[in-house]
Amino acid sequence: MLNGEKWFVTCGDIADFLLVQADAGPERQPTLFFVDRAAPGVEMTRVPHFMHSAVNGHPEFTFTDVFVADEDVLGGVGNGYELTKEWFTDERLMIAARTVGAAERALQLARDWAVEREQFGAPIASYQLIQGMLADCAVDIAVNRAYTHQVAWEADQPGTDRKTLHAKASTAKLAASEAAGRVADRCLQIFGGRGYDRTYPVERMYRELRVDRIWEGTSEIQRLIIANELIKRGTRALALPTP
Structure with missing residues (x-):
């Protein structure tokens, strides 16, 4: 389960999937996860307005008990x-x-x-x-x-x-x-x-x-x-x- 928040996710406002790096397991190993943005527990909480005028946004997300299957761990735990x-x-x-x-x-x-x-x-x-x-x-x-x-x-x-x-x-x-x-x-x-x-x-x-x-x-x-x-x-x- 993924829990936490991520600020300034570039193009997150138009993405269907997110690449999320988080600490995994009791040893807190840095790991990449492939996450469906529509998955339960994924919420886009805010789209800040910045100095520059990018085409797409850089929103903030929260992850609350988001389930990620083993096959959606990219490159193995710790990599x-x-x-x-x-x-x-x-x-x-x-x-x-x-x-x-x-x-x-x-x-x-x-x-x-x-x-x-x-x-x-x-x-x-x-x-x-x-x-x-x-x-x-x-x-x-x-x-x-x-x-x-x-x-x-x-x-x-x-x-x-x-x-x-x-x-x-x-x-x-x-x-x-x-x-x-x-x-x-x-x-x-x-x-x-x-x-x-x-x-x-x-x-x-x-x-x-x-x-x-x-x-x-x-x-x-x-x-x-x-x-x-x-x-x-x-x-x-x-x-x-x-x-």
Whole structure:
């Protein structure tokens, strides 16, 4: 029987089935369960309204004496963390790619605006403080695009060490999501008051990108994963591509 609650279940408002990780048995082993959302005892209690504007919701669920058959235990009792590591590796790489793409779009908009917008008789792109922000954005995007491509390539190679890959995906997610936040902030600043106006896309990007430092593991969790890999395997494990 499953008992407990889960907050922020992405797409839970439209899902027919839920993947639930819970502690199983007297030894409280982390285990994944396949749960029918219509099963007795499963209740969606609230759908929070967030800063970002996702198509689907992230509702909260409670589980009260929910029966789960043996065949609906995924991967065996106690293997929940290993299964979710695989998911997190893919998802964190996806977040890295998405945030780099969003940052590129924000910079394109800010660059075009800076070239066209005139103040004191000249385009604001001619002023060094604006140029500095544009340059910093370009650097943040370039280095994170390159690293994300590298780790994604490694993920496709046979024989890649999955534990090191997990830490590299955390590195990509941490670096790219934090960089995209900086880029969005600078680009909004370049637009000035118009950047705070909801009719301009950079305002939405500023809101949308904030969650990428939280979901699929916060930036703080990524730092713990990276540090743990460094302590166990040394600096070269994360610095070099997998052979």
